[in-house]
Amino acid sequence: MTTTDQRAFDSILSMAQNLLRRTVAKTGEMVTPEMIDSELNKLEAIMEGDFELVERDRLVDELIRRYSHTIGRNATLSDDTDHVPWLTAERKRDWLYWRRYSEYMEAKLPLVALDALDEATDEVLGHLEDPQRTGTWDRRGLVVGHVQSGKTGNYTGLICKAADAGYKIVIVLAGLHNNLRAQTQIRLDEGFLGFATLANIDDLPAVGVGLIDADHSIRPNYATNRTENGDFTKQAAAKLGVTPEQRPWLFVIKKNKTVLERLLGWIRNRVADHTDPVTGRKLVTNLPILVIDDESDHGSVDTGEDVVDEFGKPDLEHQPTTINRLIRSVLNHFARSAYVGYTATPFANIFIHDKGATEEHGPDLFPSAFITNLAAPSNYIGPGRVFGSASSTAADLPLTRPLAEDEYVAWMPQRHKNGHRPRWDGEAKLPDSLEEAVRSFMYACAVRKLRGQGNRHASMLVHVTRFTSVQAEVVSQVAEYVRRLKGRYQRGIDLADTEALMRDEYESSFRPGMARIRADLVEDEKLEDFDWAQVRDVLPDVIADIRVREINGTAKDALDYAENEQTGLKVIAIGGDKLARGLTLEGLCTSYFLRSARMYDTLMQMGRWFGYRDGYLDVCRLYTTTELVEWFGHIADAAEELRQEFDNMVAAGGTPKDFGLRVRSHSVLTITSRAKMRNARPVSFTYSGDLLQTIVFPNRPDEIAANFATTERFVSSLGPALDLGNQHYVPEGQKWAGHLWREVPSQQVTAFLREYRTHPASFRIMSPLIADFIDEMNKDSELVKWTVALVSKDNPGPEDKHLIAGLDMAMLTRKKTVDHEDRYSIKTLISPRDQAIDLTKAQWQAALELSRETWRRDAERNDGREPPAEPRGPAIRKTLGEGNPAKGVSAQPERGLLLLYLLNPAESDVHAIKGADPVVAFAVSFPGSSSTRRVSNAAYMGNSVMWEALNVWVD
Incomplete structure (x- = not known):
């Protein structure tokens, strides 16, 4: 086209x-x-x-x-202390910057998405202060999106509205590298300025919104440009001056010590109009400022020690780390300031101390005014859809091609050094798996060309090492492989074997994979399929268009998408940290990813494959290690737990400072860098309101037999059982099979938990610790009486039948996930409905109502397009713990629920346990509680709000 x-x-x-x-x-x-x-x-x-x-x-x-797209509901925690509501429809009536940005985005977004962008930016701007309000004010907030989900588009809209409202200086902190800063500048040229900020050119060409409204009288001013070295320079600082009467100014700068110091000096010497007679601090009183901090968890967080003293009071002489200190100093020089951090990985931000402040730099960047959690649109593909949940199986992941170690380790060992020379079969060439990935990218480009997307950008990511010297060798090997394929298809020499391989690969693997992805993940799109003859016809041209680029701090290559807008850039991008954060890979189809960072935020940000793939999701492929698949599944669970905690706090009307967040720990992963967690401590914590379920088990028959014997003794001690169908309330259409006991004393439950042996790799589910928690809660007369259910398979076959303590049971089938030498891991244990076992009708209905209140129609969270038809676990646990007087439901903090399951070893796909006893699995559903009782363990790290609320530090 x-x-x-x-x-x-x-x-x-x-x-x-x-x-x-x-x-x-x-x-x-x-x-x-x-x-x-x-x-x-x-x-x-x-x-x-x-x-x-x-x-x-x-x-x-x-x-x-x-x-066909839907947009979920956003959620916000806010604190309106010293805030004056101001944003009304009347105020927005004559806004120009937003009007033209909205019109510009109409061709790029469905109207439902554009309306959601309007609503979300109103939400954020409304929580900031009216720039026309006089006096002194300071507002700080955080917007949490999803990786590659359109945060730049969101804050571009916010900037347009802020400029319309009267903010005069807008500073965008755009990452740590020049190429990301330049990419952000280009996006803001198109969405806000309306002209291309080219260097050394007087007549700047109109772009983006400037093609809609070319009125030069409304053009914003700019202090930085889109070139690689277009940051805020000495020359600009020496010449630049602003007054309240001028149009808004835009600065797009790196989080760099030199640049920020230059900006701070310019503010002090050229912008400040007042000096505080007591402190001598220079102040800007006539220009309201908005600071947008992109990737605010990266570089901006103070990693210094001793932010507060032993009594929790801020150390006013504390010296923050450099970038944090300079950002805070910029804000502290303005009498009227607003700061909004944007991130997809808020793990570091929640560990900022809420009381951190110094005389010189002002308060820390804790989002004290608001935290807004953006919902994912229905067409967003994120970790929850790529990786499922913790311990997802390969069969659950149609986009992912897990790599066994023997497919890459000889070429690129996990622990290699700078200067490593990757070799495969003794030669300087790619491993078979990476050659396969390159061919996969070629098929993707061919299919997209056949679908009329030949002039769209298409990218492949290769991320296997952090060392630039090793990256250069990988670039050479990839380029040589592409050159060889290009030559064979253009000249027809030595082509027969290659073409036979590619035809077989396309027909037996790639094309069936496309069909599976369409069936599992694609909704409301008709994606055309093609046979090999059609693909073969366009393949020579496709291969000829592919470019191989090195993207790192030393390479001169750049991802020049803008220069190739008309034809579409087809690029294989090879790099490390520069590809890991913020940098957008347009039209990303194929990823080959071996890096093994062990921090939640770093891993998530490396996942550039998340995002929107309208029209070509079925050709996308991710080649990565089985270990990373498992880790990402765990991170997806941790992120969901964080969001669920957030939603519960929103429903309770909390503020950011009330929000005692918990982030899962892991036996291998860390939450974020240790420096960023200096304000985090292992905490004494509660299981109240939690669901715990075993998903990791021993794979030695003797250990399995010991747990089965323990469970048999426990079940025998419970006495006569009720049929699980005879509950207090069985909703229409529901059916449970198994056995039920009520009013079981907690001592029997804790005795079972102490005898049952959880696997050491079960980092969260440690049965003795759970027993300790129950004992602790018993001191407040909570969790003293238990409902115990032995849950059976609904429609069993003869091979599923088994006796335990004289009771007929049907074992469940739970397949293993990835192979482990020392354990049997499953994806998930319980059915969501199982937590509703033995609820009364009133409890069930109250929990359903709460489930619908917190439902946000977020595709990434699999919340679905329709409100839930049955109560969800968090709502059940909250209802039992707090009750619902309006519905006639009393709290039952004394009641716990223990669910027991038998897993069929013959159906596990674990050879070592084929003839073993049934594998006993359990789940515990704890009601919510206001009790201050806690147990201590390092399985969670808590932020300052949390450990202050608990009034305990555990080192």
Whole structure:
């Protein structure tokens, strides 16, 4: 598609969306293909020339896809202390920057997404202060998005609105590297400034929003430009001056000591208009400032020690680390300031001490005003959909190609040194698995070309080492392999074997994989399939277009997407840290990823494969290690636990300072860097309101037999059982099989837990510690009476039957995940409905109502498009712990729920336990509680808010 064709397509698309919006608003009907066809007919009558340049079917397909998307509900914790509400529809009426940005984004976003962007940016701006408010004020907040989910687009919209409202200086802190800063500048040129900030050119060409409204009188001012070295320079600092009457100023700068010191000096010497007579601090009183901190968990967090003294009071003479100190100093020089951090990985931000402050630098960057958690749209592909949850199996992950060690270790050992020379079969060449990944990228580009996406960007990521010298060797090997394939297809020499390999690979693996991804992950899109002959026809041109680029601190290559906008850049990007954070890889299709960082935030940010893949998700592939698949699954669970805790606090009306967050620990992973966690401590913690379930078991028959014998003794001690179908309340359509005991004394439960042996790799589920917690809660007369359920398979076959303590049971099937020499791991144990066992009807209905209150229709969280039809675990546990007087439901903190399961070893796929006894698994559902009782363990790290609330430090 040519540039003219694309403009015609975008123009029709934008106008069609607006017509459909009006029709929907007028009729209240859902958008249908017939409605789309009708509106396009109206447009064709007045845009005949444009319609001649585009394929009508493509327009229809794109409009159907856009109107199939849904956007979840955002959630915000806020503290309105010293805040004056101000943002009204009347105030927004004459805004220009937002109007043109909104119009610019119409061709790029479905209207439902554009409306969500409008709502989300209003939410954030409304929690900041009115820039026209006089006096002194300071607001600090945090926006938590998802990796590669459109945070830049969100804060661009926020900047447009802030400038419309009257903020005069906007500073965007854009990462640590020049290429990320330049990429951010380009995005803001297009979305806010409206012109390309080229160096040494007087007549700057209009771009983006500037093509919509070319009025030079509203053009914002800029202090930085889009070149690689376009940061805030000495020359700019020496010449630049601003006054309250001027249009807003934009600074896009790195988080770099020299640049920030230069900016701070400019503020003191050229902008400040007042000196505090007591402290001598220079102040800017006439210009409100907005600071946007992109990737705010990276570089901005104070990693110094002793932020507060032993009594929890701030150390006013504390010296923060450099970047943190300079950001705070910039804010502290303005009487009217607003700071908004953006991140997808808030693990470091929540460990900022909420009381940290010094005389010289002002308060720390704790988001005291608000934390907004953005929901993921239905077309977002993030860790929850790529990796499932902890211990997901390869069969659950259609996008992922797990790599066994023998497929890469000889070429790139995990612990290699700088100067390592990767070799495969003794030669300087790629391992077979990386050659396969490169070919996978070629198939992806070919399919996209056949779908009419040949002029769109397409990228492949190769991330296998942090050393630039080793990256250079990898670049050479990848380039040689691409060159060899290109030569064979262009000249036809030595092609037969290669073509036979690729044909077989495409037909037996890649194409069936496409079908599986479409079936499992693609909704509301019709993605065309192609046979080998069609792919083969375009493959020579596709291979010829591919470029291999090295992206690191020493390479001169750059991802020049903007310069290739018309033809689409087809690039294999090879690098390390520069590819790990923030840098967007446009049209990312294929990833080959071996890095083994062990921090939650670093790993998540390395996952550049997350994001939006409309029109080509089925050709995407991730090649990575089985270990990383397991770790990412755990991180997805940790992130979900964080969000669930957040939602519960929102429902309770809490503030950021009330938010005692907990982040899961791991036997191998760390939450974030140890320096960022200096304000975190292992805490005495509670299991109240938690669900614990065993997913890791021994794979030695003698240990399995010991746990089965322990369980048999426990079940025998419980006395006569009820049938699990005879509960207090069985909702219509539900059915449970198994046995039930009520009013079981806690002493029997704790005796069982102390005798049962959990596997050492079960880092969170340690049965003796759970028993200790129950004993501790018994001191407040909580968890004293237990419901115990032995849950059986619903529709068993003869091979599932087994006796335990004289009771008939049907064993469950739970397949292993990745292979482990020392254990049997499963993905998940319980069915979500099992936590509702033996609820009364009133409890069930109250928990369902709460589940619907906290439902956010977030695709990444698998919350679904419709409100839940049955209560969810967190709501059940909260209802039991707190009750719901309005529904006639009393709290039952004395009641715990222990669920027992037998897993069929013959169905486990673990050879070592084929003939063993049933594997006993258990889950414990704890009601919520306000008790201050705690047990101590290092399985959790808590932030300052949490350990102050608990009033305990455990070293």
